[in-house]
Amino acid sequence: MTITPDSPSVLTALDRPNSYIGRSVPRPNLRRLTEGRGSYVSDTVLPRMLHVVFVRSPHAHARIRAIDTLAASKAPGVVAAFVGADLTEVMSPWVGVLTHLKGLKSAPQYPLAMERACWQGEAVCAIVARTRALAEDAAALVDVDYEELPAVADAETALDPQTPVIHPELGDNLTFERRVNAGDPDQGMRDAAEIVEATFVFGRHTGVCNEARAIVADWNAAEQRLTVYQGTQAPHMMQNLFAKHLGIAEQQVRVITKDVGGSFGVKVHAYADEMATVAIAKLLRRPVKFVADRLESFLTDIHARDHRVHGKIGVKKDGTITVFEIDDLTGIGPYSVYPRTSGIEANQVVNLTGSWYRCPNYRALARVVFQNKNVMCQYRAVGHPIATAVTEGLVDLAAARIGMDPVEIRRRNLIPDDGYPATAPSGIKFEKLSQEAALQKIVTMMRYDDLRAEQERLRKQGVYRGIGMTTFVEVTNPSPTFYGIGGARISAQDGVTMRLDGAGTVFCHTGVSEQGQGTEAVIAQVAASAFGVPISSVRVIMGDTDNTPYGGGTWASRAAGIAGEAAWQAGKALRANVLALAATILQAQPQSLDLRDGIVVDAASSRERMGLDEIARIAHFRPDTLPPGFQPELVATRHYVPRAWPFAFTNGVQASYLEVDVDTGFVKLLRHWCVEDCGTIINPLLVDEQVRGGIVQGIGAALYEHCVYDERGQLLNGNMADYLVPMASEMPDMDIGHVVTPTADSELGAKGAGEAGTAGAPGAVMNAINDALRPLGAKTLTEMPFTPGLILRAIGRI
Amino acid sequence: MSIESCPIVLTVNGETVIENVEPRTTLVDFLRDSLGLTGTRTGCEHGVCGTCTVRVDGTIVRGCLMLAVQCDGARVETIEGVSDTGEIADLQENFRLRNALQCGFCTPGILLTAQELLSRGGMPDREAIRLHLSGNYCRCTGYQAIIDAVETTARQRTGTNS
Structure with a gap:
């Protein structure tokens, strides 16, 4: 394994004697998962459970004249059939808008299509x-x-x-529009020695979670729950x-989330077929299960990207x-997808493009349009791949135009590491980034100069290798400015409740959830460190609205x-409670004691005084031995929400080294590097694997993944044989390094890394x-994915 | 449409199983729905992603491309079985230590596929490991940790130094 060593830890207050923070602790749930003993929704079976499947529109746009379910209703095993109007009696429609995205508009959406189907794959009828x-x-x-009605397939002509x-009731096909005019863009154009422009196209792609969307809804009429x-x-x-949409109280609803087979942003939206499953369970008063099959997933899981960006950059000779x-x-x-809306990605593109450079002059226009294709919404790294590729594509083109090395042009333009806090032309705010340090580090890691020499040498032998680099920023730790201020009831805060049980071990309940990224481990590490127990004494409970603090999720x-900071504070609070109890038992001052590795010790000498198991025993079973009036408190809850900054921006640099076969157009990825700064690193192993998994998802978008639609709005490759995803044999090894700049907004100082x-x-x-x-004089490639055909055309071979 | 069931007799993880199945039932659906062996899962349902990989008579197959009736008389092994026998305990431990899984949905299929390569003996290089796993889709990890964990296991089993 080649893992570039991290920067030295900058932890101070976090560096408690038995701290797990900064250690590559294996995740506690992994043995279960390696033995196939996980519990995914698709595995769930309940008594009297029924299965629902959906009849889906084969047309991109069609009026539904009639639906005849008579024969289906009489088929063996069928319990019920539903069309759109049948579900309106129990479920109200929804509209995916947020008030802070000014002017964003959408139409009411129903669990099953009513009089019209608006994309190929929209559910029109349910059979149970x-x-x-x-x-x-x-x-x-x-x-x-x-x-069949005319389909709006091409975004370019959607506004014609x-x-x-x-x-029709919305007036036009424009969902949302945003303009920014910052600094003096016209003066910026006049000051430029060269103006370079390009059109970047980002093909639609989708999440392809290994476990498709799955839901089991159970209405208990006796409990009304x-x-x-x-x-x-x-x-x-x-x-x-x-x-809200069943018209019942929140308390009447319990959502349970156990293992999730991948999500990546796909599973954070309200899907019509899942809402329909819930409505049907209420009507039938028994459990109903829906698991999308792979073909349905391609037609209905949110798609992502699908942007066309004309970009311009002005650059001086220096x-x-x-x-x-x-x-x-x-x-x-x-x-517009409910409740987070489909305006966020374009908004992010406007926010982020060029933002980590010093240039103050920025003009941006983003338009978001309706079309008769599957819905598009937030998917891993919302907007970032687009803003990064556009910015960094333009910077590379500018460098090539003036004959400057790509690293050098970035060095000259990045906001300097001592230039923070900073506000970008779009208005986004950076607390503290480390772009210069990250760039320097990656240049060293990848031996940039040696690679350039190798590239030059090989070109003479007809081998075409390329080095590509991106600097970037990433939105993490969102405050209520993301959704809450726009009216969506998506909690910005999260809480952690820690409770001491009779054996001296702790349960740790949190509203964030585990999708495989390692949240369970991270919460356990922080809680164990703050409280002062072995990590094996901590059990984390998540994914149950009846049994976790109300929170935002993942x-x-x-x-x-966010939840990590709440766990840190909860652990400290419970430690104070336990030390107060220990001090009472030991007739000592609480501040002279500490809890370390599950044992109460004298803080100064580390001399062992008593075990936490004994303290728990006394607190739970023999509180009669405690002095009158002393009440041990064995549960502590703390919450956290970022307040000082709208987002904790992280930053990083990536580099790709690859070889293009100029006869076949195939791209062979040789190596990939990433240096990123997510602040305090709680678990280096998990952070690095988040980064690696994320890189490969980005590579998929660059080289393979594309939801190909024809002019009638028909998806042509909606299956895993025709839609290509990254597989092991094509992926490179990736070296990950870090710069550590903790956010001062929390004690933990952790930012996101996902x-x-x-x-x-x-x-x-x-x-x-x-x-x-x-060197081949190729046309610049700016249309993803970069298929062999595009590459061969760019170099004039076909 | 519905359909007469056929009796089949097979061993699954060493136990004799006698069941009636519809001819159209795939092996993966049979394992999951009839036997409750949910460690085997469907991913693409057309033989591309490798998620449903199980062993039939010692050879790995795609449980979505084989019918349960074809397994009459066969010896079927799933992730639950090979976990209980301890056959791949070292491989599983290396996956855990290396964080070679995230959501875990693809992991049973990947472990069985890797074990096929490892059981051939010898010390496969990274390229060979990547190639052997090229039919198993993992969306979470980016594969490198999986390759590392398989490589480490191969080293340990063959006594090869790194």
Whole structure:
């Protein structure tokens, strides 16, 4: 294994005697998962459970004249059939807008299509049967009479007057528009010695979670209570949405999330078919299960990206960047997705582009349009891969134009490490970044000069290798400015409750959730360190709205930074409670004692005084031996929400080294590097693997993944044979390094690390391909994914 | 449509199983729905992703491309079985230590596929490990940790120094 050693720890207050912070502790849940003994929603079976399957529109846009479910209803094992109107009696529609995205508009969406289907794959009818197979048999008997309508497929023409308006009541197909004019862009253009422009295209792709979306909804009519087993990132958000749209109290809804087979942003939205499953369970008063199959997943899991960005950069001869300008157009399908909306990604592109450079002149336009394709929404690293690839693609083009090394032009323009706090032209604020240090570190790690020499040498032998680099920033630890201020009931804070049981071990309850990234381990590490017990004494409870503090869940790289801080504070509070109790028993001063590795010791000498198990025994079973009036408190809860900054921005640099086969157009990835700064690193192993997994997801977007639609809005490759994903044999080894700049907004100082890999990788691969092909006079490649065909055309071979 | 069931007799993880199955039932659905062996999972349902990998008569197969009726008389082994026998305990431990899994959904299939390579003996290089696992999709890890864990296991089993 090659893992570049981390920077020396900057931990101080966190460096308690038995601290697990900064240590590569294995995750506690892994043995279960390696033995196939996890518990995913798709494994869940309840008594009297039924299975629902959906009949989906084969058309991108069609009027539904009639649905005949008679034959299906009579098929073996079928219990019920539902069309759109049947569910409106128990479930209200929703509209995916947020008030802080000014002007954002969308139309009401229903669990099943009402009079119209607006994308290929929209559910129009539900069949419920004893088994999934019987439900599928019956679904094939449903006869839907469609009148096909013209489909809006091309985002470029979605706003043209002759294009049909998908939701006539909204007036046009424009969902959202944002403009920024900062500094003096016109002066920036005049000051430039060279102006370089390019059009970047980011193909639609999708999450392809290994476990498809899955839900089991159980309405207990006697309790008047809904229990939903769901693979979701945000259990409390879903609790709110189910209650709101069923017209019942939040307390009547319990959402349970056990193991989740990957999410990446796919499982943080309200999906019509999942809402329909809940509505059907209420109508049938028994458990109903829906698990999307792979074909349904491609048609209905949120798609991502689908941006076309015209970009311009102005640069002086000395490399000074004088202006950035972008015009972003993105198509989001027929509805803005509820409740986070489909305006966020374009908004992020506007916020982020060029933001980590000193250039004050910035002009941006983003337009978000409706189309008759599957819905598009937030997916890992929302907006970042686009902003990064556009910014860094332009910077590379500018460097090439003025004959400057790509590293050098970045050195000359990055906001210097002593230049913080800083505000970007778009208005986003950086507490403290370390771009210069990160760039220097990656140059050393990858032996940049040696690689350039090797590249030069090999070119003479007809071998075309390229080096591509991206610097980037990443939004993490979001405050309420992300969703709360726009009216979405998505908690910005999170809490941790720690309770001491009779054996002297602790349970740690938290509202964040585990999707495989290692939240359970991170919370256990922080809690054990703050409280002062072995990590084996901590059991973490998450994913149950009845049994965890109300919280936001896991998205936007928030779990470690936000719930981690809550765990730190809760652990300290419970330690103070336990030391007060120990001091009473030992007739000592609480401040003279400490809890270390599960044993109360004299703080100064580390002399052992008594075990936590004995303290717990006395507190729970023999409190009669304590002095009158002393009440031990054995539970502590603390909450945390970022307050000082809207987001804890992280930063990083990535580099890709690859070889292009100029005869086949194939790209062979040779090596990939990333240096990132997520502040305090709680678990280096988990951080590095988050970064690696994220990089490969970004590489997928750059080279393989593409939801290909035709002009009628038909998805042509919606299966895993035709839609390519990164597999082991094509992926490179990746070296990960760190710079550590803790946020001062929390004691822990941790920022998020989940999306940095995905943010920077596509741009790095793009720049490397163009670097490889530059000596061949190739047309600059800016349209992802970079398929062999595109590459061969760019070098004139086909 | 519905459909007469066929009796099958097979051993699953060493136990004799006698069941009636519809001819259309895939092996993976049979294992999950009839026997409750949920460690084997469906991913793509058309033989691409390797998530449903199990062993039939000692050879790994895709449980979504084989019908349960084809397993009449066969010896089927799943992740639950090979975990209990301890056959891959070292490989599982190396996956745990290296964090070679995140969500864990693909992991049973990857472990069984890796074990096939490892059981051939010898010290496969990283390229060979990558190639052997090239039919198993993992969205979380980026694969490097998986390759590391398999490589470490191979080293330990062959007594090869790093």
